[in-house]
Amino acid sequence: MTQHRTPLVEMKNISISFGGIHAVDNASVDLYPGEVVALLGHNGAGKSTLIKILSGAYKRDNGEILINGEPVQISNPRDAKGYGIETIYQTLAVADNVDAAANLYLGRELRTPWGTLDDVAMEAKAREVMGRLNPNFRRFKEPVKALSGGQRQSVAIARAILFDARILIMDEPTAALGPQETAQVGELIKQLKREGIGIFLISHDIHDVFDLADRVSVMKNGQVVGHARTQDVTKDEVLGMIILGKVPPGAIAGPGAMQTA
Amino acid sequence: MANKTIAAPASSTLKTQGTALQRFLQATEIDTRLLGMVGALLLIWIGFEISTGGLFLTPRNLWNLTVQASSVSVMATGMVLVIVTRNIDLSVGSILGFVGMIMAITQARILPPLIGFDNPATWVIALTIGILLGAAIGAFQGMIIAFLSVPAFIVTLGGLLIWRAAAFLVISGATVAPMDTKFRIMGGGADGSIGATASWVVGVIACVAIVLSIVNSRKQRKRFGFPLRPKWAEYFLSITGCVGVLGAVWVLNSYYMPVNLAKRYAELNNIAWPEGGLQIPLGIAVPVLMAVGIAIAMSFLTTRTRFGRYVFAIGGNPEAAELAGIKTRWVTVRIFALMGALCAIAAAISTARLNAATNAQGTLDELYTIAAAVIGGTSLAGGVGTIAGAVIGAIVMQSLQSGMVLLRVDTPLQSIVIGIVLVMAVWLDTVYRGRAK
Ligand SMILES: Nc1ncnc2c1ncn2[C@@H]1O[C@H](COP(=O)(O)OP(=O)(O)OP(=O)(O)O)[C@@H](O)[C@H]1O
Ligand SMILES: [Mg+2]
Numbered sequence: 001m002t003q004h005r006t007p008l009v010e011m012k013n014i015s016i017s018f019g020g021i022h023a024v025d026n027a028s029v030d031l032y033p034g035e036v037v038a039l040l041g042h043n044g045a046g047k048s049t050l051i052k053i054l055s056g057a058y059k060r061d062n063g064e065i066l067i068n069g070e071p072v073q074i075s076n077p078r079d080a081k082g083y084g085i086e087t088i089y090q091t092l093a094v095a096d097n098v099d100a101a102a103n104l105y106l107g108r109e110l111r112t113p114w115g116t117l118d119d120v121a122m123e124a125k126a127r128e129v130m131g132r133l134n135p136n137f138r139r140f141k142e143p144v145k146a147l148s149g150g151q152r153q154s155v156a157i158a159r160a161i162l163f164d165a166r167i168l169i170m171d172e173p174t175a176a177l178g179p180q181e182t183a184q185v186g187e188l189i190k191q192l193k194r195e196g197i198g199i200f201l202i203s204h205d206i207h208d209v210f211d212l213a214d215r216v217s218v219m220k221n222g223q224v225v226g227h228a229r230t231q232d233v234t235k236d237e238v239l240g241m242i243i244l245g246k247v248p249p250g251a252i253a254g255p256g257a258m259q260t261a
Numbered sequence: 262m263a264n265k266t267i268a269a270p271a272s273s274t275l276k277t278q279g280t281a282l283q284r285f286l287q288a289t290e291i292d293t294r295l296l297g298m299v300g301a302l303l304l305i306w307i308g309f310e311i312s313t314g315g316l317f318l319t320p321r322n323l324w325n326l327t328v329q330a331s332s333v334s335v336m337a338t339g340m341v342l343v344i345v346t347r348n349i350d351l352s353v354g355s356i357l358g359f360v361g362m363i364m365a366i367t368q369a370r371i372l373p374p375l376i377g378f379d380n381p382a383t384w385v386i387a388l389t390i391g392i393l394l395g396a397a398i399g400a401f402q403g404m405i406i407a408f409l410s411v412p413a414f415i416v417t418l419g420g421l422l423i424w425r426a427a428a429f430l431v432i433s434g435a436t437v438a439p440m441d442t443k444f445r446i447m448g449g450g451a452d453g454s455i456g457a458t459a460s461w462v463v464g465v466i467a468c469v470a471i472v473l474s475i476v477n478s479r480k481q482r483k484r485f486g487f488p489l490r491p492k493w494a495e496y497f498l499s500i501t502g503c504v505g506v507l508g509a510v511w512v513l514n515s516y517y518m519p520v521n522l523a524k525r526y527a528e529l530n531n532i533a534w535p536e537g538g539l540q541i542p543l544g545i546a547v548p549v550l551m552a553v554g555i556a557i558a559m560s561f562l563t564t565r566t567r568f569g570r571y572v573f574a575i576g577g578n579p580e581a582a583e584l585a586g587i588k589t590r591w592v593t594v595r596i597f598a599l600m601g602a603l604c605a606i607a608a609a610i611s612t613a614r615l616n617a618a619t620n621a622q623g624t625l626d627e628l629y630t631i632a633a634a635v636i637g638g639t640s641l642a643g644g645v646g647t648i649a650g651a652v653i654g655a656i657v658m659q660s661l662q663s664g665m666v667l668l669r670v671d672t673p674l675q676s677i678v679i680g681i682v683l684v685m686a687v688w689l690d691t692v693y694r695g696r697a698k
Binding site: 055057076077078081092093094096097102106109111117123143145 | 564
């Protein structure tokens with residue numbers, strides 16, 4: 001259904017190694033507007049590394065990135081943000097010693113006409129966004145250090161959706177969340193999808209993935225095993241891709257597929 | 262009483278709970294750590310007052326204390342930013358020595374043949390050259406730290422040796438004197454103080470500024486419907502601030518010109534020398550005004566600007582700051598450049614006060630500066646620190662030194678005490694942070 005449109009993001013033949021380890025090896029993924037693509041794979045498969053190349057945290061050794069069909073250079077996080085790419089990192093990447101509002105606007109602070117920080121305006125907006133995401137959140141004046149894991153996660157998510165992103169990368173966004181907050185993030189993903197935002201979702205929860213994602217891409221040892229539309233495969237088949245690298249009939253094989261008949 | 266006065270919208274974070282003291286601290290939003298430091302300072306003062314038999318808390322001693330603390334205080338405000346970003350600068354004392362020497366050579370050797378002795382522009386030229394040189398040295402060290410990833414400890418340890426040697430080499434170890442008369446105003450003393458009337462004016466302006474800033478911040482919070490501090494807390498803060506400022510001015514104005522200076526002053530101004538002597542208040546010393554001005558500017562920089570926000574974010578989580586798109590390396594370079602410029606201002610104060618530049622000037626100042634910042638609550642683990650704390654830390658250090666001099670404690674014993682205090686301050690910081698977790 002989306003095949004004849006231009007992809008929002010195309011990552012082609014991406015490779016990166018750290019020392020001798022090929023963390024990502026000749027991997028290709030794509031993403032269309034209003035689509036959720038889940039990236040799956042065992043621990044250390046290279047998921048985080050692949051999306052960090054898109055978000056500007058790492059520089060690729062080889063490969064190409066296209067946004068709306070145009071080749072782009074992303075060499076730092078600022079470049080990525082310039083293309084409307086927002087990221088929720090697995091490690092959350094929040095500055096512990098400043099408050100929620102300061103974290104939300106880190107790097108893009110609102111300023112008064114005199115060029116000073118407009119803290120009240122930032123706090124007001126923070127209260128609004130956090131109210132939508134996590135209505136129980138009250139601790140706006142405290143350093144993020146004092147917050148619970150889930151509260152910190154809401155801060156990280158709020159930061160990504162605060163600035164109109166076109167491409168959202170979520171690396172295990174619900175890892176530290178309770179059931180209610182997880183459901184809220186699920187709702188949020190559906191809402192963002194309706195707004196036409198493309199989302200890369202990394203998750204180990206296969207149920208969540210089938211609930212939210214349009215397509216899955218599975219990685220193993222830095223390579224892409226294959227990708228499939230969620231409606232064309234079963235959960236067990238996807239688990240087979242993750243664990244064994246076995247590509248079911250409903251999926252398209254990648255370079256990392258198991259080499260058997 | 263709290264129930265009546267707390268303006269509490271539904272989302273209020275100000276809860277009325279705990280003891281009266283806790284409620285008080287919560288309502289006034291006073292930094293408990295800062296309060297603790299002020300308390301420790303008062304204890305030290307009272308201790309010395311008793312043990313010296315009333316020599317410590319005199320206008321004369323306190324006036325001298327403020328002047329002597331100003332040079333280290335200026336550098337300590339910059340050291341806060343350095344330490345907050347998990348770096349250290351061991352070269353500040355040597356930079357002070359080298360830059361002070363260059364400023365002295367500029368005004369005593371280079372400029373007089375060109376523009377004549379006591380040219381009114383001399384001090385401006387010397388100070389400008391000093392600040393530019395200091396900033397350049399700092400930026401250079403910062404670039405090695407940021408872009409070549411050599412640890413700040415090593416780079417500035419190298420700087421400690423290099424700039425000290427440079428201060429010796431530029432003039433083969435000679436002492437350069439005297440300084441330009443206008444330049445000397447930055448050192449304090451008879452001509453370097455602003456007198457009683459101007460001091461009161463400064464005090465009143467400071468009070469107006471305190472009240473205006475409290476009113477303004479309340480207005481801002483009201484505009485967005487945020488929880489407000491209770492009215493009584495605002496009054497308390499305004500009144501305490503004003504009483505503190507005016508009290509300090511009063512103390513400084515109670516110190517009169519020493520007799521020999523007063524006599525010269527009387528002669529110069531054709532005043533007949535009266536029977537009981539002349540009592541001319543010196544007022545606030547210029548270096549003290551400079552230190553206070555710099556402390557205010559640095560506080561503004563750290564709390565109200567983007568740069569300051571980035572400094573703290575980098576200190577809290579360098580990786581997160583980088584991922585947020587902050588140019589963390591350039592921020593590091595700017596911090597060290599700023600540190601270098603502050604060293605130059607401290608150098609101006611200390612060469613002006615000594616009326617000479619020697620190649621040993623500023624020796625061990627790196628330790629006093631770091632100690633001031635750390636005693637003032639800057640955490641060596643990074644991410645935490647205040648300018649006000651560092652200034653109090655500088656006053657604590659100077660109080661210990663002055664007090665021990667009054668008590669005629671031997672120099673080696675003074676060093677031992679300072680060393681113990683420094684270690685204890687860091688230990689207290691560890692305890693405090695352990696509890697805060
Ligand atoms: N900065 C780095 N330096 C060295 N090796 C790295 C670095 N980042 C990742 N790696 C290696 O690259 C490989 C892929 O790691 P990555 O974090 O991408 O895995 P992942 O699929 O996100 O796993 P998880 O599900 O546990 O988050 C691992 O072998 C890891 O050790
Ligand atoms: Mg990962």
